[in-house]
Amino acid sequence: MSDPLATNLLGLPYLAAAQAQKHVTHNEALRSLDALVQLAVADATLTDPPGSPAEGDRYIVATAATGAWAGHASDIAAYVDGAWAFFTPLAGWLAFDAGSSSVLVFDGSGWESVGEFLGVIEQLGINAVADATNRLAVGSNAVLFAGIEAADGGTGDIRFVVNKETDGDTASLLFQSGFSGRAEVGLAGDTDLVFKVSPNGADWVESIRIDKDTGLPAILYDNAVSGLTADTVQDAIDEVEAGKQAALGFAPREVLAANRTYYVRTDGSDGNNGLTDNSGGAFASISKAVAVVSALDLSIYSVTIQVRDGTYSEGVITLGQLIGSGTVTIRGNTATPANVTLNPTSSYAFLVLANGWTVDSVRFHKASGTAISAFRGYACYATVANCHFGAGFTYAHLLVDALSYFLLSGAIVVSGSCPRFANVSLNGLLSKVSSATVTMSGSPAFSVAFVVATTGGIVSLGGAATVTGAATGKRYDASLNAVITYSSGVASLPGDVAGSTTTGGQAA
Template identity: 35%
Template sequence: MDDTPNLGLPYIMAAQSQKHVTHNEAIRALDAIVQLSVLDRDLSEPPESPAEGACYIVAASPTGAWADHAGDVAAYQDGAWMFYLPREGWIAWVADEEAAVVFSGSAWTALSTGEGGGGGSGDFATLGINTDADTTNRLAVSADATLLSHDGDDHRLKINKATATDTASLLYQTGFSGRAEMGLAGDDDFHFKVSADGTSWNEAIVIDKDTGVVSFPNTTIGGSGGVGGPGSSTDGNIATFNGTSGDAIADSGKAFSIDGTFAANSDANVPTEKAVKTYVASAIDAVRDGVSSAYDTLAELAAGLAGKLTAASNLSDVASAATARTNLGLAIGTNVQAYSANLTTFAAIAASSNVQSLLGAASYAAMRAQLDLEAGTDFYSKSAVDAAFQPLDGDLTAVAGLTPSNDDVLQRKSGAWSNRTPAQLTADLSAFTGDSGSGGVKGLVPAPIAGDAAGGKFLRADGSWAAPTGGGGGATRELLTAARTYYVRTDGSDSNNGLANTSGGAFATMQKALDVVGTLDLSIYDVTVQVGAGTYTAGVSLAGTFVGAGAVTLRGDPTTPTNVVISTTGSHCISASGDGVHLNVSGFKLQTTTSGSCLSAGKGARISVTGAIEFGSAATYHCAADASNIDLTSISYKISGGAGVHFASVSGANISAVNCTVTLTGTPAFSTAFAYATSLSMVVSLLMTYSGSATGKRYDISGNSVVNTFGGGASALPGGTAGSTATGGQYL
């Protein structure tokens, strides 16, 4: 045996040379692990300038000089890191936490007994006596009885809560299911509650905190034995509550009378049913004596009054004059004359003697004399008036004979009146559309729509607005003078212009938006295609470069990518192909079925993921680069579904993932490998933080390709099995 069985200290062997080396090695190990105290246990890479003798417990997924030493004790001794494999039961003090931890054989956990509970004063985070404690039941006792005794005088058990709406109570359970509870349950009144199942509770007693009054919410006082009353009372008297004396039940001093009428009873008695019946019979007789013989019973009287006392039968509560007339049985034109404003007018006319004289004048001359008007001077003569109005009489007759429809216009044409329809008026206008040599017609010019002016459109001979053609036969591009945003919504339409975030302004598809961007000259300005919340089943494909130096971004919801989902069947979610083609992407959840990748770049194109994104299940790959580039830099993204490969780089392509935080949920499976590179291709994974787990190979590299983790170690990439290399492939 070369080492000690517990601490693994090296023995000095017989006839060994350089014995001081072995001895110093053992002394160095003892210096590190005896009375073990470490500075930290949360670091995955060594500090830059450690002090001589500094000790650390290496955290999970270590890198650099600490790689493959997770859980070991790392001690900086003689200018180098020495690692000591802990044994079950080792205890270490963690300085930055001010807590003690113990090694269970597989992990370091907080020490739950003795010092080290968290404050250094003998306190414990949890304490279990004959049972396990947890973060909820931090003190747990398993015993036949528990004794809490005095220490010479009193002993008080205190249960304190934070606020009035919290609970401080004693809970009694059967099989860890509540059956009874007493205490301050949700307020500061004292409650007694019971339950049959630990879920539904019934209040038995409640004591009011302000008055001390006791109530029984679910108890009715009574039973086969009756209710006890005062010590003595008069037989037959009524029992009452007496608030003055404080007696719950007292003798009221009042009894049922044996017989009689209301007049015969005193205030100390209660009338019997017979007394009430006698009084009512007398009242009925009084009614019968005061009416005719036709109403000598209550039934007959009620029938006679039916409908006579309602608001509809009188004028005490009428809503309008019409209601009053209906109630009175009056009809306009029969019982009463309808009101007319003409009556007022005629009354005023009758009051004027001059007007009366005019109405009685026998001729125009008499009327002029009455008004002191002279024909030819102050007034036209009758013959002049007749001459002026005679043509109008003919026009009025002609107009009266027309039958115009809505929107028609009266027009005098060729010496006659006619009604003209809008279509006829349009045909009369001088604007032409079409070729006059082939049936061109006159008509109104069609109005332009939003964006026609910005697009430099003009009115063509066929009556439509269009952009002029350039020398090469293509349309003149709109030159941007400021950044622009196009909107896509599930309730939009591709016949819109995409410039407003409304159902009447936004496009319905991302493809339409990018096609429109392709017609622009971006100059130096950026364009954003903002995609609204919802699920889109059509992917987007970019196959040509954009004109200008501005960037184009396809953006969903970078805060919550699951709000904007691209879910395709048999096609890529987002693809770009061609030299110089570049698209920025952020804020989507991407998933495919049957075939297709989430992101696909080919033939010199580049896709840059600039914001949060989520990769769901993919029929082919998550990120597929073929002689192209895909960049993921300084972002956080999620992998919630499996695929053939997460990073697939082929034919000289490059996938670069730098300084990203990646969260894997649900243990996604990768049937080929997490990272795949072949045919002179590269996958870069630098400063990446992966959390969660996956199944499948970590990497598969061939054809002189490289997957570079910059010394991250064999487990730097997610996966359930080791990676593999072949035909010149390298894993760095």
């Protein structure tokens, strides 16, 4: 039952008629108001009173309090006139907790943060009206989302996740003009990434579809004036190419029915068919063997180009698109890779433009003059196994560009100085199998760095202590959101100068 001589909510004492010393009662009410109005407490987690409180200090008494606070859990403890005064809160009271920099609410049994008290917010409108469809609505000229920095306990990362329940649902970004759809990007009814546009919000044209399994894009093609039947750019290219071959009288590709080996020898001839391992049957150049293999339909079979001992001075050997699911391996001397030397006569020894190629057990060395790189890839997947990298290259032994993926396998030996052993850029990836080794021979010098990764490139050298040997120059250089990792730590990579990271680059 409430006290008839005090207010119902804060318990402030009334002044009674003919009461003596009215100032005492009035001052008591003022003290209570001073303690409870604009309520802000120093802490809400203490169970023991502080040792030296100041006049006016306020606290929320935590559970299992002791000493002068015993029996006052959840009460407001105010230090007034050298003693503790306690006030029992009612449900709905709010208090600012300076200790946690948060607003607390009393729910009738205990204090909790306002966020926890509110729980799940089913709709939220910020300068806009939310509804059952648009449960979050924001009206703003700009919206900023920023990752929590490491100094504040975060990672610095930020990722937007748009999830749909089933493959047949839609998860997309819809761009509108006057609340009428004009463009959509996302997973629209399946799991391929699609780009669609519309002139009116009702009629939609699918411009680009990227297949979820192959990663290959199908780009819309307007065949109205070309006379072709193709609906995509790739189909149009294939249709034109087929027409050119037919017009030139080209025979259909040979389709392999079994694995095949071609031979290359210094005493061979490019007039041979390459199918026998002697001077009368083998090719004289790797380029010829590559051209012959590129004209095949591999079907499900694989081809080996067996290169015998010797030095092969050739221009750029372009490893282009293969037909079929088979692979091609250019193989030198597996016992002594240095016995098969590729001496490029132009910018690159190998330029890789398609998936499925492996170069195994050869030596790259520019005998005179210079070349840019021994092995360059562009938008491809290739394997480099048991190869030796010598001198004469002005940019990098390995140049991994534009979404290329190079896999190092076997025993890699680096003996020639070069600005970089590997340069990985434009979201390229250089990795190695865990058992592979990369060994420095003769302390080569790297004037830029042993490995360089930039513009989203990734270098991942797995396997403990498998990159060994002495070298001079910087160990690594990671920049522009590129990443370099080595299981033994990047500080143990070859070189005598510490590596560096700049502009979002990471190394570990």
